[in-house]
Amino acid sequence: MRSNRRLVPAFVAAVVALMLVAPLAESAETLPAAKAGTIGQPTGRIAFVRDKDIWVMNADGQNQDKICAAGNADGRPSWSPDGKRVMFTRSGTVELKGPDFMGGVHKVYDLFIASLDSAYANKDYWWRRATDDLGSRDPDWVSPDKVVFYKDINANDANAVTPNYQICTIEPEGGGFKPLRKDWANPGEQFLIAPSMNANGDIVCEYFEKVQRVGLAVIPAGRYMMPLDSIAKMAKLNAGLVAPAWSPDGKWIVYINNRMDDGGLYIATPDFKQKYLVTKAPVGTYLNPIRPSFSPDSKWLTFSTQDGSIWIIDITGSGARRLTGPGMDSSPAWSKQ
Helix, strand or coil: CCCCCCCCCCHHHHHHCCCCCCCCCCCCCCCHHHHCCCCCCCCEEEEEEECEEEEEECCCCCCCCEECCCCCCCCCCCCCCCCCCEEEEEEEEEEEEECCCCEEEEEEEEEEEEHHHHHHCCCCCCCEECCCCCEEEEEEEEEEEEEEEEEEEHHHCCCCCCCEEEEEEEECCCCCCCCCCCCCCCCCCCCEEEEEEEECCCEEEEEEEEEEEEEEEEECCEEEEEEECHHHHHHHHEEEEEEEECCCCCCCEEEEEECCCEEEEEEECCCCCCCCEECCCCCCCCCCCCCCCCCCCCCCCEEEECCEEEEEEEECCCCCCCCCCCEEEEEEEECCC
């Protein structure tokens, strides 16, 4: 491993801050029951982070089990399509002290896989590394042979002053690494992060520009080399929206509206022409800006709040239930079956 890159403190502070464009407020209309269709009881399992370890539970909050004692899990995990494994991000830190006293500490990330079979054989300290470049995070396990995530290409460079965030794919076994865009080696000030991919290969992601978190954009399959300026225009129409995820049926995108005036958990059609409020933050806490997750039938959502609780709610905004917390829980991800 090469030594850590230099950091500019002001740059880091700017990236962490949510400097959002102020667009028009969204309608607070909820999805009509007729448009939602029949909503049954939630099924499947939910993986989540508890005190930096990976846990799973039933959709009703029962049978909570620790499957990986990672100690540094960071961000939302993602289930394999067969429901037997969970991919997740672990974070660490690297410090550089240069000869001119320049340097600093920055976080690094990689992707790992935990197996439920191993956990239930009392081996919750077992995991397998999926990446080893110190820059990969936020996986979305799309199909048996594809995971989409984003990566700081510069994470392992000692003399990199700024990041180079790129959306990438790999095979779950760790091979087949591929950046989404062919111009990945020539970064400017425009980045795409936090991707979610549907079954057709369409991607919804967050767009960064000049270290500012701008908004969401949808990139159709086959158009991954769409000009970044065109992506920027879409993102600015969806300014202040973060943490997107596709529904399994491809009909909806869920996201967090991070604005002060009309914030909340929303779903939208893929063209963002129809947007529906699912819920505001529960009283006394705030929504975590970590992407929510749909149930296997696309009728329910799970999300976390900053008091360390995990919730479920149906897409019309009904049936809200707190499954865990308050405590140290976050980043829930629903299984795909």
